Amino acid sequence: MSPEVFVDVLRDALFLVILLVSAIILPSLFVGLLVAVFQAATSINEQTLSFLPRLIVTLLSLIFGGHWLTQTIMEFTHELFLSIPTVVG
Template identity: 30%
Template sequence: MTPEMISEIAKQGIYVTILVLSPILGIALVVGLIISIFQSVTQIQEQTLVFVPKILAVFLGILFLAPWMLNHLLNFTQNIFANLSNYAG
């Protein structure tokens, strides 16, 4: 296994990780921003107000995006196993 192969596998792994996690992080960011705007407008400065909507939004995002996320992770894993002889040999 050459250093180029290792760096290519690492690059693909990082790409898949960012691709899979970015929608969930985006959902959390948008919900946090909406709650922050709501807190600024109403002058409610309760710190715990942000957590419950964010957790629910992330949970719903994972629930709806799970098949898409799993598909990308399975494709990456199948690619690794399909080329295992190239990596080990």
């Protein structure tokens, strides 16, 4: 049981978290940027105009990417459980 094994597991887990979070956040970021440019160009300062499109895009990314997100987490968990004998013994 070496520390390198734990570092590898932690690195893979952090990479997975970054990947899954970016799949949800990046579309919302781009839509927020487009809405901000539109608001700056038209001088409209309505708060709901910036919040509602980002909320809708975030929910749509969860709806359409939910299966992939869940499958990715399940595969990582399965690989983690399969690596238990390597870590322990």
